Amino acid sequence: MSGISHQPFAPTVTELRAGGDRIRRHRHDEHQLVYVSTGVLAVSTAGGRWVASAERAVWLPAGTWHEHRFYGASAFHAVGFDVDSAPLADREPTVIAVSPLLRELLVACTDETLSAPEVRRIRAVLRDQLRRTRQEPIMLPAAEDPRLAEACAIVASDLATPHPLAALASRVGAGERTLSRLFRDEFGMTYPQWRTRLRVFEAMILLAGGTPVTETAHRCGWATTSSFIDTFQRTMGRTPGAYRA
Template sequence: MPVAPTKATEHGSGFHIDRHRHDQHQLVYVSRGVIAVQTEAGGWVAAADRAVWIPAGCWHEHRFHGASVFHTVGFADEDDPPLPAGAPTVVAVGPLLRELLVACTDADLPADEETRLRAVIRDRLHRAPQEPVALPTARDGRLAAACAAAADRLDEPRTLASLAREAGASERTLARLFRAEFGMTYPQWRTNVRVYRAMILLAGGLPVTAVAHRCGFATPSSFVDTFRRATGQTPGVYAARERAG
């Protein structure tokens, strides 16, 4: 497996990095744009206020939404990792950690300075709260079919009962599968999907009202409230930051 690089690159909207893995842990971050990371365990989405931690050996692929500046920091597998080595996760990136990640991936950074920056990055990651906007991958075929049907038509108010009929399961069984595999109810999962999709659409320049409609929110105000609770900022602020970036 290749070494996880520490570098910064720029990518256009829609750019895709094919499925691959590294023999080191890796933190991936976009200081501008949105990145969707897909692994065998599920999908994660992050913008400038979040980074995705990918453990060594984990198969993953990336897709960028909006013009993106992509930063990757590799961590040797033999080191004591600053985040759990068992599964990918999303961590909050505050102003200090952001500047550290940008500086650490500067191609002209001297080696001794990189060593010092890495030590501080490790300290900050130990303290960074985990804030996932994630779509776990279903193992049960019935749950996978129901999730695909709901995600394909977010603008329709699909009930659990209608999804169960389409997936060939009882409503009770499907509800149990959501709790057993995802640790959440169907409405909680659907909210995650809508926020996930909204982040991508906003990064692509779609107006807030249009995003609210496409993601199945009854009103723009309900979309604003849900998005704020999930990400800590309003869709308007998020979109303006993406345009300014």
């Protein structure tokens, strides 16, 4: 998969990937659901970034150009779906919650040792579960305005340093109110909300690579480890320590 820019069919596969591995920008003529039962997968498109983990999978509609990067040793599972029988109606990439049952179905569906009748039965249950699963708006949108894009890059390059909105606006040549409006208009969230989401994303990646919780909190800009644990647990549904384990 790594060196292919276009595939008529979205493959259904299981692959073991090392931290740092990449799958170059490509697209499929079919829908695909991507998931990692271990490790963390960052999925990038023209519209933003999504993160797949043991609790979340990313739905990629047919024709979506995307690329992958793996963090930590990862077990990668991809399931392709014909364009005429999609279990999800979304026309944009989205993150879905992965229940214990859905996890086992995704892993089993990509097991190459199963017979065709077994795979068909598993896929039937998988489709039912996907239609019932909840979606989670966990993504980092890509900025269109160059001032907003520059501001995002500044913050992302040094999460450990606070960047007040006024100072950030001055650096990118915009007024504070203008930059605040750009965050709301393009991302649908305030600057503090976006920065928190960015820090959680980066924390997921660091934890997947084995970085200790306290160091992760410091590198992602939290003043205390306890505040990091609280924010991460509210966002991800479990503590950083449990996530890292």
